[in-house]
Amino acid sequence: MKAKFRPARAFKTALVYLLVLLVSFIFAFPCIWLVLSAFNAEGDLLTLDGFFPETYSLETFRRLFTETNKYDYPRWFGNTLFVAAVSCVISTFLVIAVAYTISRYRFKSRKSLMKATLILGIFPNFMNMTALYVIMTQLHLINNLWGLILLYSSGSAMGFLVQKGFFDTIPSTIYDAATLDGASDFRVFISITLPLSKPMIVYTALTAFVWPWADFMLPSMLLVDKSSWTVAVGLNSLDDSEFSIFAAGSMFVAVPIIVLYVALSKYLIEGGAAGAVKE
Amino acid sequence: MKAKTFGLCLMAALAALTLTACGERTGGGTFTYEELMAKFEGDIEENAVIRVLDNQMAVETGHLQEVLDAFNERYAEYNVQAVDANMDQYVDLEQNGPDGYGPDVLYQANDMLMRYAEGGHILPLPTEELDIAEIPSSVMDAYKLETYGLDLYYAMPVAQQSTVLTYRKDLLPENWEEEWDDNENGVPDMVETMNGLYAYSKQVKESSSGSKYGLYMSLVDQYFNTGYLLSYGAYVFGETHDDIGLAADGAEVGLNLFRDLAGVLGSTCISQNATTQAATYLTNSAGTAFCTIGTPDWLTTFRENLAATYVRGGMSEAEATAAAEENLVVVAPPRLPTDGDITKELTDIEGETFAPTTMGGVNAFGISAYTKYPKASLAFVKFVSEYENLRWRCEALGAVPARLDLAEELGGVSEMLSERVASGLVYMMPSTRDTQYIWDPLSSLFNDVATDNTTRNTPIYTTEEALKGALEKLVSDIRSAMAVGNIS
């Protein structure tokens, strides 16, 4: 039997593809526009011919990395990478530890801890900006990248609920068996929980990396000295006539994240969903 | 149990009360001139590290680094290290200073520096040690503040900031001598009067269908545009700060002039970016803009950009530099029509126009009160205000010196602006904390009025009353901002 041609189904397929194409265009176009602007020979926004530059050149990229007395991009990039990488490691460790603990142990203040986290979560992050600035001055952590790392790590510790949701899905029978075998809780965590939660760890690490990588508010508040600036602060300090510098600088920020996300998209989808789903 | 809790609360409340009561506060006391200046006496500190905050141009052109090197070399025996503070040029000393993150020496305009002076964040300087004989007293007064009953000066003025017009000679129409020089004085009308500039801008815009500009500048820049109000009788503060004169009689004429101007510049100029955009437009190969109105030190940037454009066009480095220098001309801001109507054609230029008043300021070096090395910082301020070093700075950065003798020697723009200052055509922005409250409302006003004649579908500022109303609102906004600043 041959498959019959069904107009309704064909129409639906066409519609789906049309929609998908449209959506893809909406998402891709600004990105393409930004990338091409980076190659604009003239360097500023208004020299675009319609949407795209008249002449293309690599000049912007040369300037981005050489004119360091105007914008010390290599340094900003190094700072950002340092902050993001270190906070990623610390945050992942903290978040996983907290989430595991809250999910696995039953102790008296457990529920009040979770409720407190929820309430704290309502506070917008930078409502505390002034206070954070004062605290950081008292700790002598202004202009200090470690200060930022501390803030990101402690901030991310609050976001353990997704990971906790994931750990909830690991059946407790596994734990019971291991505990009967005489393994200490610490060993159980290392040898059983961690290997089981690879997608979750990847997800956590990724989100923990991206926040400091892309954040603007905290560094703009706490980094006074230009040599300690991160890319977000630096790029935002540029004049608007430097649009192609902005675009070029942005590329180096966005591309690694995009590559990471695309490569790890499986974990991202699994991880996010696992944490959110309530059984 | 309840009684116990209650008792504890009562005790805590009582303790709190007594604690608050015993907090008798003591003021700072009063000091004599000698006491205030004692910190500057003696040899400069050994191994001092002083962070110097200069403006962005000085940093970008490398001038600051050269000055720092020269200074460090001169004071090598003390092992002084003057370094670039490496902060944003508008960094707030009030916020960063008390915690020790501010610069030691800072170069800012008089409204900022004197705001710090009023808050006690910068040091009064020993004027007897500074070379101020050649600086006009009107300029020095911008840095005077009565403290402990003494007239103290808080910074060393270096450069005048005022408004000039910069245009590109090669973009003048070929026949300008016949068509655009009604009074036959050899100065093109479009850079001599606002009426000429208006007419020319309109012509350029229409003939290029909007892709080119005659005048290109930011319509929301408070600093430059306030000049139109000041020229027709407005002032910022009167005897007291309760008297805000920005809505004084005549100001609406200036505002209407501004509105007409906005109409020809268009909505792309309603943006702070337009200020930096001008540097590109004035110097690109297409010649997008014919002229701009700004501060004199921009000339350095314009020349660099234009030279770069010429190099890209195939000229050699030296030719390009010479051509750029030749091509960019700086003149005084255009004369304004007495009746405020820039749309009409003038018949008698001298009789129908007058030289405008513009907002001005003085940039100076001040010393943070939180510096650990007041003597080394003072040494640096003295160093940069030496005659030779001032000339160095002015030449490198295109700054207009505050010193009269230097202005005379440099001639050109410097001399022209000094004359304008001397004849009272430069309105010094008030050196007081309250000045900070005028900028945002002014910016909003200019935004509002410029939008009215560009992108607004139903314009509202078409009558004198409406314009007056906008100015009244401006004053009341400034008043509210001041009131809130004082309550909080």
Added chain:
Amino acid sequence: MAVKQGKAGVCSDYRVKLSCAFMGLGQLFCRQFIKGALLMLFEIGFILFLIFQGVENIIGLFTLGTTEGVPIMGIEGDNSVSMLAWGITTLFFIAFFALAYHANIKDVIFTVREIQKGNRVRTFRESLSTLLNQKFYVLTLTVPLVFVCVFNVMPIVFTALVAFTDYGGEIVPPRLVSWTGLQSFKVIFTMSEYIGTMGKILAWNILWGFGSTFLVYFGGLGLALLYNARCLKWKRFWRVFPMLAYAIPSFITLTGFCFMFCDSGPIVGQLKALEWVGETFTIISYDSKWSLRLLGFFCCAWIGIPSVMFLATGILSNASKDMYEAARLDGANGFQQFWYLTLPFVLFATTPVIISTFINQFNNFSIFYFLRPETVYAPGYFNANSSDLLINWMYNLTVENGLYSLGSALSLILFAFMAVFSLVAYVTSPAYKKEDTYR
């Protein structure tokens, strides 16, 4: 009854009393020498801290400084703001000490009871190994808890307290700050500029909160369903596009959009060139209200939809296939399947996501901060513009204009609003009702 008696018996034990009097003393008499010594050291340390610093800090919290500094004379006075910070820190220390004290008494009661039962007293090594096992949570939670206290709770307390002072405007260090009670709230609620601005901004903020949450949530859901369609090939490839939006840092996206839609940008330019719009057309301008707000919705959707989409994709893949099979057998069509199966399932699973999306959108600072990059204040708004959300207004007040106490008072009001909303939402959500707690 027996238990109670037992407790009374334990409590009257001299070792318990000793531990009540001084931490660790009772433990010493229970022959737990190391633990006892450590606890005593802890209390001694705390007392020393109180004597040398703590009492002063607490007094400072009440007075906020007594001597004004004169920086130009190098006279360092009291810094009210740091005194406030240290005062709060000291209160935290005291609270922590109280907790430790409580734990110490509980510990000695436990030990004494064990002794009374005739059991052997735990050695220090055994106590340590308990820490690794039953009390593993103490070990893992302490560090994050301290972090959160210092960098999240303390700033909140600080902000809350600042609302009751006159900090800000002209009163910044070296000048002394003082407690002014409800002054800031009075200013907000009585000065016509404030109350008018707040009304307008709050109304827009609520509209924005619900509108953008709706848009992002259902947009994400719709997109997930679209990309899940059986007839779509190369799903992984198509998903890369929303992934782009998901991955690019929002400050870049928003600055890019701002350039794209500004008066000198390509969109307005092209529209004018095509003569689809008049010469006065503008999207981002001084008094553009709805055009910028709509652009805000668009950007918010562009940035926010992908994350919801990926979440929903994950959830959809968890949905039971049997359920759909049964539905198909019962003759349910595609729409019915969606309406009666998919939607309730996804809605139920993602209630917390909706609520957190709402909170994030309600406080979405960056959208209008980057889309309207210049600080201009619209008529009828005080220190704000028509597209600003409360959070942008707060930023203008504190960071741009240094009106800290007013900003703090405002943020307390904002918090009260959010807290009420979130609590109501949580309590009425199906997830909460069913599970009795949010997990």
